[in-house]
Amino acid sequence: MALPSPRDPEVTRAVLAGWIGGRVDGEVSVAPPSGPAATGFSNETILVDATWDEGDGVAEHRLVFRVQPTSHAVFPHDLFEVQHRVMSALGDQRGLRVPRLRWYEEDASVLGAPFMVMDRVDGEAPTDNPPYPTEGWLKDGSPELQRAVWERGLDAMAAVHQVDWKGHGLADLDPCPEGGSRLGARVEEWAAMLRWASPEVRQAVPEAGLAWLRENQPPDIADPALCWGDSRIGNQLFDGRDSPATVHVAAVLDWEMVHVGDPVQDLGWFTWMDHTLSAGLDVPRLPGLPSYPETTARWEAATGRSAHQHRWAEIQAGVGFAIVMVRLTELLKDSELFPHDTDYDRTNMGCVALERALAALDVHPDDLA
Missing domain, CATH: 3.90.1200.10 (Aminoglycoside phosphotransferase (APH), C-terminal lobe)
Known part of the structure; x- marks a missing residue:
C-alpha cells in the first residue's frame, strides 16, 4: 500500500536539474520524473533520467532519489542517514550488491527533507501488493x-x-x-x-x-x-x-x-x-x-x-x-x-x-x- 505523490512533475524536474547541475560539470538535462504510480510509506522514491557531459561525451544517467519520510513515517526513529552510511559501507562487500550511491543531501529546503541519490538498478522484486504467491x-x-x-x-x-x-x-x-x-x-x-x-x-x-x-x-x-x-x-x-x-x-x-x-x-x-x-x-x-x-x-x-x-x-x-x-x-x-x-x-x-x-x-x- 502506498501514498500518492503530491509533487508537481515540472517543478520537481526544474529543482532536480538545478541541484544536479551544482554537482557535475557541463549542462544538465533532466527528463520528467517518474516512478511508482504511488510512492511508498518508508521512503518517497523519484526516478529521473538525466544527461550531462562527464568529459568524454554526453551520457545518460538513470537515477533514483530517495527522500526521507516526514509526516508519514512508519518507524518512530529516523535512520535515514544510517541507511545511507550502511549502503556506502557495503558497496564492496563480496557476494552482496547494493545500488551505487552518488550523493547525500542534508538540506531539507531542496525537496522538503534530506535525500540520497543512487544509480538505478535493472531488476524486479517479487511483489507484496499483490503478494507474490498469488500473482506476478x-x-x-x-x-x-x-x-x-x-x-x-x-x-x-x-x-x-x-x-x-x-x-x-x-x-x-x-x-x-x-x-x-x-x-x-x-x-x-x-x-x-x-x-x-x-x-x-x-x-x-x-x-x-x-x-x-x-x-x-x-x-x-x-x-x-x-x-x-x-x-x-x-x-x-x-x-x-x-x-x-x-x-x-x-x-x-x-x-x-x-x-x-x-x-x-x-x-x-x-x-x-x-x-x-x-x-x-x-x-x-x-x-x-x-x-x-x-x-x-x-x-x-x-x-x-x-x-x-x-x-x-x-x-x-x-x-x-x-x-x-x-x-x-x-x-x-x-x-x-x-x-x-x-x-x-x-x-x-x-x-x-x-x-x-x-x-x-x-x-x-x-x-x-
Missing part, C-alpha cells in the same frame, strides 16, 4: 526459477552476516556495546513502537506475542553480526529472470531496520514474511520454494552459525510485522485511504498469521490481563 512473475515462473530466486536471495542475506561491521565503522548500530541483551533490546524496541503506533487502543495479538518473546527469550550469542532487518526477497531486485541458471540478486534494498544482533533474526524474518504472504492469506506457498528446514540448513552452511533459535526469531518477526501493520493502518486512515472505523489493524494478514502461530504455542490474546 515469480508465481508465473517455473518451480526451478522459484527455487533459484529463493536461494540466491537467501545467499545475499547471508552475505550481510559476513560483514565486518566494526571495521566498516558501524559499531554504533550495536544496542548493547557495554553488555546486556541485544535480543531483549530488540523486543523492547518493538514494544516501544507498538505504544507509539497505538497509544490508545489495545493490540492484543502483538501484545501476547511480546509477552511470549520475553518469557522465552534465548541467551544472546557472543559474536553478533550486522542484521539487515527487513530481510526478504521482496526487498531484493532480481535480474536474469528468464532462466534459473542466470537469475541473480542485482540489489539488496531497504535498510530501515538495520541493526547489530543475532543474525538468526534475519533468517526468521526471511521465512516468516514468506509464510505470512501465503498462510496469512490462506493461499499455498509457491511450489518451487525450498522448505523452511532446507532454508535454515543452507543459511547455517553459508554463515557457519546455528539456526537453533529460528522459531523464536520467527515469532519475533511476526510480532514486528504485526506492529508495522498497526502503524500502516493508522497512516492509511490518516490519508483517508481506509475508513476510520476499519479493523484492519487487527484483521490484516500479519496479525492473522501471528495469532495462529501463538495459538499453536497455546498462547491466546484473550488470556492477557
Whole structure:
C-alpha cells in the first residue's frame, strides 16, 4: 500500500536539474520524473533520467532519489542517514550488491527533507501488493526459477552476516556495546513502537506475542553480526529472470531496520514474511520454494552459525510485522485511504498469521490481563 505523490512533475524536474547541475560539470538535462504510480510509506522514491557531459561525451544517467519520510513515517526513529552510511559501507562487500550511491543531501529546503541519490538498478522484486504467491512473475515462473530466486536471495542475506561491521565503522548500530541483551533490546524496541503506533487502543495479538518473546527469550550469542532487518526477497531486485541458471540478486534494498544482533533474526524474518504472504492469506506457498528446514540448513552452511533459535526469531518477526501493520493502518486512515472505523489493524494478514502461530504455542490474546 502506498501514498500518492503530491509533487508537481515540472517543478520537481526544474529543482532536480538545478541541484544536479551544482554537482557535475557541463549542462544538465533532466527528463520528467517518474516512478511508482504511488510512492511508498518508508521512503518517497523519484526516478529521473538525466544527461550531462562527464568529459568524454554526453551520457545518460538513470537515477533514483530517495527522500526521507516526514509526516508519514512508519518507524518512530529516523535512520535515514544510517541507511545511507550502511549502503556506502557495503558497496564492496563480496557476494552482496547494493545500488551505487552518488550523493547525500542534508538540506531539507531542496525537496522538503534530506535525500540520497543512487544509480538505478535493472531488476524486479517479487511483489507484496499483490503478494507474490498469488500473482506476478515469480508465481508465473517455473518451480526451478522459484527455487533459484529463493536461494540466491537467501545467499545475499547471508552475505550481510559476513560483514565486518566494526571495521566498516558501524559499531554504533550495536544496542548493547557495554553488555546486556541485544535480543531483549530488540523486543523492547518493538514494544516501544507498538505504544507509539497505538497509544490508545489495545493490540492484543502483538501484545501476547511480546509477552511470549520475553518469557522465552534465548541467551544472546557472543559474536553478533550486522542484521539487515527487513530481510526478504521482496526487498531484493532480481535480474536474469528468464532462466534459473542466470537469475541473480542485482540489489539488496531497504535498510530501515538495520541493526547489530543475532543474525538468526534475519533468517526468521526471511521465512516468516514468506509464510505470512501465503498462510496469512490462506493461499499455498509457491511450489518451487525450498522448505523452511532446507532454508535454515543452507543459511547455517553459508554463515557457519546455528539456526537453533529460528522459531523464536520467527515469532519475533511476526510480532514486528504485526506492529508495522498497526502503524500502516493508522497512516492509511490518516490519508483517508481506509475508513476510520476499519479493523484492519487487527484483521490484516500479519496479525492473522501471528495469532495462529501463538495459538499453536497455546498462547491466546484473550488470556492477557
